[in-house]
Amino acid sequence: MVTTRSATRVVCNDSTTATASNSGRLSQAGTSDKDSEDSDIAPRHVKKRFRKGAGHRTKTKLKRRGRLDLMPTMNLDVLFHILSFLLPMDLLNLSRTSKDFRNLLLQRSSASAWKIARLQVDDLPDCPQDMSEPQYANLAFYPHCHDCGRVVRSVLWPLRARYCPRCICENTLDHWGSQTRIPRMNFSPYDLPHAMIYGTGRPKQLFLRKAVDDLLAEHIKTPADEMAALLLEKRKYAAEVMEHAEQCQQWSQSVANSRKNELDAIRRARQDDIVTHLTEAGYKPELDYVDRFWLQDRLGASFREPKPLTQKTWDRMRPDLITALDKVRSRRIEDKVYGPRRQILVDEYKKYLQHPPPPNAAFDLMPHAVNVAEFDPFRVLITSPESVTITATSFVSAFQQLPDFVSSWRAKIDHDFLDLIHCPEKQGDSDKQKDTDCLQLATAVFVVECGSDRRLLMYPEVLSWPGFFVPATNTLPDEVYQLHVKQFGCRMWSAVRHLPRISVFEGAAAVVQAAGCDPKTTRREDMDVLDARFACGECSTPGRKVVMTWDMAVMHSYRLHRDLQTEEIKWTMIEGDELENVKDFEKEAKPLVKADAIVYCALCQHHVRDAQSLASIQKHLAETHGVPLNEAEQGTHYIPDRNSTSVISMVVDSDGKVSNHADHRLVPSYSSGVEILYWKSHLV
């Protein structure tokens, strides 16, 4: 509390202490106004307002009755008691509210009020002796340039000033600057307080321009014999200012740090509040699922704002956040709930395929797990609520129903496939009929074209054409879609995703005819049972026949002679000794398939995308079926894929000698030009 005052004394408001100054900086104590601590700590715009309002003083006063401007008229003991609760910034603000307050607070007798306020600021160094309390408060707390009034956060403590970048040049001299001319005298930087600036450019040593001028003036006036004493006195003062500045600098740094910590705490509380609201709304699993930057990305600056979260702000951010979190929820469930269940299905289906099919449940080609997962009993299990525990045994009943679903799935994709077949116009209506039975014929061999990819495929393996599974390239990058692809390695069978052009390969009919069979009725298994060997009329020369199995002959027609009319190739079936020699050779010559052959496992049920390189299947045989590498046999353990040129063709000489036939013409590899259809386990 302040020292005793007359309880009846009120502040006189006709003081003339407020004098215009061209500087926002407080003038030094001890100015011409003997009763004033300070001539001006009010920015110019405040003074202007007073001048403007002078003509309506009474009116304004009446309007303001009951507000702050009546305070200076109250009992001073009471008033100073109230002031003792304020901080320096409050006193500064108060002194700028009215002339009365300014007069009151800038009186020297009010110094104790400022001191009380200052002492409430933790660790702020004492007011230096050569500054008044209001000047010191203004320096430490009023965040504006002392010259132009712009907001400036940092204080040049040794210079006891705040300057914006523009005013700093006008008001200071850089001792190290090339442009600066500090007058020659016995001057050392230690003689005046100076601020060191280490910024991005070269360092600076700044002096107040006015202080240099004053020193120079004194220097001129001072007799030579008193010069040493003058400089000593200056140096002593400078050292005191510098030491005080150092303490202030540390104080201001610690204030900045604690302010930063305070803001961080407010930010954390705001973020915690957002998380709490979302947790209460049931989105905890989603928040755990996305990483911690998700909310920040979503909310942008609003997430890091150092303000407590109000109900209004929360209401504003809530709808968008919930919409976004609902999407996260579907992704999380697909990933963390359905994902593991789908993996169980994939593993169980793999085991299912390793066993012979149950009676009446054998199919020439089983579906991929991605399709099995969509069969009703499986889908219901996979998409059952999160709280339901799904294990391998949960799928037992679904697997019992699998054959029915495979059957209808096959019927459906057979139809979809037939719909894709391009029929040459010359064919009659009867040939056009889309009867899935025709797919069993030996002539069910197709040229599948899509983009630059073109290949010959027999049924049913043609259903494994990679394009039926590969995700569409133009699909929008939907996260759930991508998760699906990741979980299965492919998409569900679809005839329309890549829309290939499919036509029947006419060359197959010629081979069937060469066996004396009717292409319209002869089925694939009829040709297999016949087990004939065919000589290519184009490749054979008198006394040297190039011979092969019927499916190789079809493949051969396409790969080597597709520019010929089918009847031009002239396939002949070999008979008698020649046939026996060839078959004997096949039995003896090992391996019968090429090293890079594409085969599939004979012990697993034949399924979509099971065709792989011989080496991979040998590994599978050893690991899954316990068949050692050297015991794996063609036919028993693995089957060459008809759609690759896996099987070696042979040459029969005129003396009946059989040997391997090396392809004499380089033809594009079966897998060449596969651009859109690259896929890990495609049919090469």
Ligand SMILES: [Zn+2]
């Ligand atoms: Zn400025």
Ligand SMILES: [Zn+2]
């Ligand atoms: Zn040929």
Ligand SMILES: [Zn+2]
């Ligand atoms: Zn197998």
